[in-house]
Amino acid sequence: MDQVEVFKALSNKTRLQILNWLKTPAESFPDQQNADFENVGVCVGQIQMKAGLSQSTISEYLSILQRADLVSATRVGQWTYYKRNKEGVEKLSKIINSEL
Amino acid sequence: MDQVEVFKALSNKTRLQILNWLKTPAESFPDQQNADFENVGVCVGQIQMKAGLSQSTISEYLSILQRADLVSATRVGQWTYYKRNKEGVEKLSKIINSEL
DNA sequence: TTGGCATATCGGGAAAAGTCGATATACATT
DNA sequence: AATGTATATCGACTTTTCCCGATATGCCAA
Numbered sequence: 001m002d003q004v005e006v007f008k009a010l011s012n013k014t015r016l017q018i019l020n021w022l023k024t025p026a027e028s029f030p031d032q033q034n035a036d037f038e039n040v041g042v043c044v045g046q047i048q049m050k051a052g053l054s055q056s057t058i059s060e061y062l063s064i065l066q067r068a069d070l071v072s073a074t075r076v077g078q079w080t081y082y083k084r085n086k087e088g089v090e091k092l093s094k095i096i097n098s099e100l
Numbered sequence: 101m102d103q104v105e106v107f108k109a110l111s112n113k114t115r116l117q118i119l120n121w122l123k124t125p126a127e128s129f130p131d132q133q134n135a136d137f138e139n140v141g142v143c144v145g146q147i148q149m150k151a152g153l154s155q156s157t158i159s160e161y162l163s164i165l166q167r168a169d170l171v172s173a174t175r176v177g178q179w180t181y182y183k184r185n186k187e188g189v190e191k192l193s194k195i196i197n198s199e200l
Numbered sequence: 201t202t203g204g205c206a207t208a209t210c211g212g213g214a215a216a217a218g219t220c221g222a223t224a225t226a227c228a229t230t
Numbered sequence: 231a232a233t234g235t236a237t238a239t240c241g242a243c244t245t246t247t248c249c250c251g252a253t254a255t256g257c258c259a260a
Contacts, residue, residue, distance in 0.1 A: 003116060004110075004111055004112065004113050004116065007107050007108075007110040007111040007116075008107075008111040008247090010104075010107040010200075011104055011107040011108040011111045011247090012104065012247085012248080013104050016103060016104065016107075016199075016200075019199075019200050020199050020200065023199070023200065043206080043207090044206070044207060044208095045205095045206065045207085053248095053249070053250090054249070054250055054251075055206085055207075055208090056207090056208080056209080056210090056249080056250070056251075056252090057248080057249050057250070059206095059207060059208055059209085060208085060209085060248095060249085063208085070200075075207090075256095077206090077256095077257065077258075078205065078206045078207075078256070078257045078258065079206065079207080079257095080206080080207060080208090089196065089200050092196060092200075093193065093196050093197055096189065096192060096193050096196060097193055099116075099119075099120050099123070100110075100116075100119050100120065100123065100170075100189050100192075108217085111217095112217090112218080143236080143237090144236070144237060144238095145235095145236065145237085153218095153219075153220090154219070154220055154221075155236085155237075155238090156219080156220070156221075156222090156237090156238080156239080156240090157218075157219055157220070159236095159237060159238055159239085160218090160219090160238085160239090161218095163238085175226095175237090177226095177227060177228070177236090178226070178227045178228065178235065178236045178237075179227095179236065179237080180236080180237060180238090
């Protein structure tokens with residue numbers, strides 16, 4: 001894992017917010033109450049609406065977070081669901097505690 | 101504390117290295133064996149030599165780390181000694197564990 | 201198979217970061 | 231006072247990031 005890439009992914013207010021929303025999706029996205037999105041995640045459109053930036057920007061932000069192993073994506077039909085990647089966040093936490 | 105500013109400070113290979121060096125200065129700077137720099141820190145020149153970038157760049161990098169509360173500085177005569185800021189790093193660790 | 205959504209990718213303009221050499225400042229020594 | 235040394239700041243240039251609109255792709259329904 002490239003540590004710099006992870007910190008770059010976190011160097012943006014909106015991306016930090018997204019990660020924070022995905023930590024507690026039920027609270028952050030109360031409108032979407034159909035699926036068990038605790039397991040699948042939240043689709044791009046919901047995140048985009050809440051963030052208030054353009055669709056292309058949010059799509060790119062999510063792939064930046066994914067490349068940093070901070071979220072994972074699942075495609076279902078025409079939707080892509082993103083969820084927090086526990087392992088990646090824990091790895092980051094360990095790096096900070098052991099190296100910084 | 102501005103979280104984005106902290107992550108930006110960490111979004112650079114050299115700055116990450118510096119922080120890592122300052123975690124164990126005795127091992128990272130074996131040449132400088134006079135003072136108790138465990139308490140005071142390491143002067144800019146030593147860090148610059150080890151990093152291999154220009155003096156102005158390292159000076160700026162150190163002030164970026166300082167603004168992010170990751171290091172602290174002490175001026176002694178014509179030298180400025182930088183050391184790791186335990187509190188700042190711990191605060192960062194807590195943010196990651198509670199918000200991301 | 202055509203049209204409509206959801207998402208991804210592309211191209212670009214503006215702003216910020218990376219990095220340098222030159223210069224300024226501040227302290228120490230003679 | 232003059233010189234030397236350590237660090238900080240400035241100005242400039244290049245590279246990267248931010249964020250958009252436009253377009254492409256992939257999937258679904260009629």
